[in-house]
Amino acid sequence: MIDMAEDTFTKKETANDIRNEIRSYIVAKGHTYRSVANLINSKFGDSVTAQSLNNKLARGSLRYADAKQIAEVLGYKIRWE
Numbered sequence: 001m002i003d004m005a006e007d008t009f010t011k012k013e014t015a016n017d018i019r020n021e022i023r024s025y026i027v028a029k030g031h032t033y034r035s036v037a038n039l040i041n042s043k044f045g046d047s048v049t050a051q052s053l054n055n056k057l058a059r060g061s062l063r064y065a066d067a068k069q070i071a072e073v074l075g076y077k078i079r080w081e
Helices: 004-028 033-044 050-059 064-074
Strands: none
Touching: 004 050, 004 064, 033 050, 033 064, 050 064
């Protein structure tokens, strides 16, 4: 039997872990959501806002393409091992 409440909690916790991890990378480089959004808009011609970044991270709906853009403007590379 699968406990859906437990499964949902695990997914939410994972989303929070990812949000906290990405936020720590942003802060470590001395940036805010707003400055990252501005960098993405300048580099890629997108229309990203600080609020949209925060919302995607809070909901756990950040796409891989978004994560790659964040990493690139911060000078990070995503590596799979």
